[in-house]
Every structure is written in C-alpha cells, then in structure tokens.
Amino acid sequence: MTRRIPLPRTLLAVCLLGAALAAPARQASPDTGYLAAEALPDGVALVPPPPAPGSAEEARDQAHMQAALALRDRPRFAQARPDADLDFPQAAALFECALGVPVDAQRTPATLRLLQRSLVDAARSTRGAKQKYQRPRPFLANGAPTCTPEEEASLRDSGSYPSGHAAIGWAWALTLAAAAPERGDALLARGREFGDSRVVCNVHWRSDVEQGQALGTATFLRLLAEPAFRADLEAATTELAARRRNAR
Template identity: 25%
Template sequence: MRNFVAVLAFLTFGAVFTAHAADEAKPFITAKDVDLSQYLPAPPADDSAQTKAEIAELLAIQAKRTPEQEKAAIADAQENVWRFADVMGPGFDAAKLPKLAAFFDRVVATEDVVDDHAKKYFHRSRPYMVSEELHPLLKKSTSGSWPSGHSTIGYLMATVLGDMVPEKRNALFTRAAGYAENRLVAGFHYRSDTVMSRTGAALMAQKMFEQPEFTREYDAAKAELQAEMAK
C-alpha cells in the first residue's frame, strides 16, 4: 500500500478541460469514505493571535506582489491537472491524453465533495472577510477557508502524477507548493489553510488507491501518459 500520508507529512514538516466536465465527473470517493472533519484540527479563531499574524502576512504579500505574480495566481485559479504542464512537458495535453483527462476530472470531483464537507463543517472565514484591507485578485467566495480546496487538489494531483511518473515527483510537489502559494498571492487563503491541505490530499490519495475502480482507471491513464512521454 502506498503510504501517502507519511510522504506528505514529511513534506509538511521538512489545452484545458472545462469546469463543466469536472462537475459532471463521478467522484472516486466521498466524505463518507474520508471525513476530514474527523482528521483535521479546528482552525484558529478569527480573533486569534495566529489569524492576526496570518492576516499581516497576507497584507505584506499583497503590498509586494508584482504583475507577473498576480497573473500566475489568477491562472492557477484553474483546478485541473494541465496546470502541471510546465513540469510534465509539451506532450502533456488534454487532446493527446483523453483517458488521463477523464481520470483527473474524477480526481478533481473527488476533492471537491470531500473538501466541501470539511469547509462547511469548520466554516472558517476567508481572509478578506476578516480584513477589509485585503483585496483578492479573484471573484470572492463565501465558502469556508479551511482547508484550501485549490491547495488540496494541487497536492492530490502531484501525488497521483508523481506515482505515475516517479522521476518527476519532486518537481511535481514543488509545483504543487507554488500552486498553493498562489492562493496567498490571490488573497484567498491563510497559509495554515494551505498547509492543512497536505494532510487532506494525503488521506484522499490513500483511500482512492484502495478502490478497484480507481486502480483500473489509473492504470489506463498511466499507460496512456507513459506512451505519450516515450514519443
């Protein structure tokens, strides 16, 4: 069994498909299989010292962010595996990899339903709801901030892709960390939201790999990807 929880615990401490396609995809697991409210601690209170410190960090990031950083943060608002094309190479394209595309649509759908349950349970306010000095780069969301769904899907996609292509694992996790960091640049999440996402991604990956349906689709997507990369 792949011990993704241990791997991501270590990390913690030491051509685009449309959103509609992902919305229509069937999750591999749901919150009934992985209830993050039972695994994650409660977030810091809005008036806590930690939240105030994190707000200060976000204001500092906001004051220094460059147009290039803003552009990257806005681009990384897309929740799909093709954001990793800069790591995977030119052949990493939805038109060339239909099985991989359909497979990762289901991975995205999985993260959505699992994290949505946790967000509603913890109901942490978004940073810009706490500080009017914060001006997010994207349309404001009223969903919970804990954990960060974008960061979770980034780490989850890096975990699965890294299992398919082990030689790129380190670069994929570096990219996932940048994907998560861009949630701070965008003014959408606290750093602790993104850190907590690593645990959620690890738990989801572990559970997904236990599902026969996931394994069948994973094997087909992996074979397609490796064949394309061998060209």
C-alpha cells in the same frame, strides 16, 4: 521568521500563463469521483479547528498574508489567477509544465480522467470542515482585492478553512507523481506552489492551505484502495511514458 512566498521561475510562469491564454472554450467536467461518500476522508475528524483569534497561529497567518499582498503587481499574482480556474479543459494545463507533456482527451485520456475525477473527491473531502467552521476569507478582513474579483460575491459566503483548491492541487500532485515518478520533484513543487497561489490570490489563509493539503493527502491514500483509480493510474503511467518517448 515568516517564510516569504517565492516568485515562480520565469519559464514556469510563462508556460502556465501561455497555457491559460491558449486554452480552448470551457467544457463541463465529469461530476463523479472515484470514492463513495462513505469512503471519503472525514475532514471534520482530521482537521483541527482554525487558528483562534490572538493565537500565534493566527499571527502567522496574518504575517504570511502581508507578504503575499506585497506581490500584487508582480508576476506571482498574475500566475494565481489561472491557478484559480478548475474548469476543464483549462485545468488540464495547470500541471503540464511540471509533468513535461500536455494532457488532453485524445492522447492522454486516462491522465485527464484522473484529474477530473480526483478533483471531485478532493473537493468533497473539505466540505464538512468548511461548513463546520465557516471561517471568513482574508479579503473580507483586509479589504484588498483578490485575483478573481468576479468570484468575490460567491466567496463571501463560502468557508475559507480548509482550502478545497489546495486539497485538489495536492491530490493532483501526488497522483501525477505516482504516474510519472521521474517528474516527482517538479510535480510536488508545483502542487505546493498551487496551494500558495490561494494565499497570493487573497482568498485563503496559510493554515487553510496547509489543512487542505492534508486532506488532499488523505484523499489520495483513499483513492489508492479504489480499483477504478488504480486502473486509470496504471493506464496514465503507460500513456505518459509513451508521450515522453514520442516527444524525443
């Protein structure tokens, strides 16, 4: 039986959409990650080839996509659009509901830095496999629109497998759960939902998301060996705890 993509809780959807609408103008995010090129996970070695045409795995991807397409006029599809935007400062709000406190440059600079720099590392972890496999994105196969029509032209020539967004979202979920373990369940659930948004948006197959999340995990494990990352993680743990105390 194909797992149906769940609709978000109403409060979470409202929080996410409200944060997106209230976000200030975009600003450039740092383009330097924590990891040197040689320290990045080897996506080509870690990720198996995408499902072969006619395989059971490919049929699973197709069935999961059909369930996602049925959400087009539902709140879940509306949520997928802000989940697609990784530009800061908007992106800092994507996990705020699960984290329980806002993230900004003034009061949680280390947390913001973790998100910005780990984004670079997680995205880079998927590039080798994307370039090797060049899997077409689902909207090219099913002809249905995506949640980001303005990006469709550029996505046509961008490999679908594995998902860079899913790698980033899962690396973020693991990082924030390490900094705020008492919010771990909510953050991991949000990371899974963030990956599901790529299927709902009609820009990734389910297996793209799963392998992207695998590379997000591999990236996080590599990051734990980096002193600069560990220092920011410790600082984020302290500043997030302080924000929660002050909010009581």
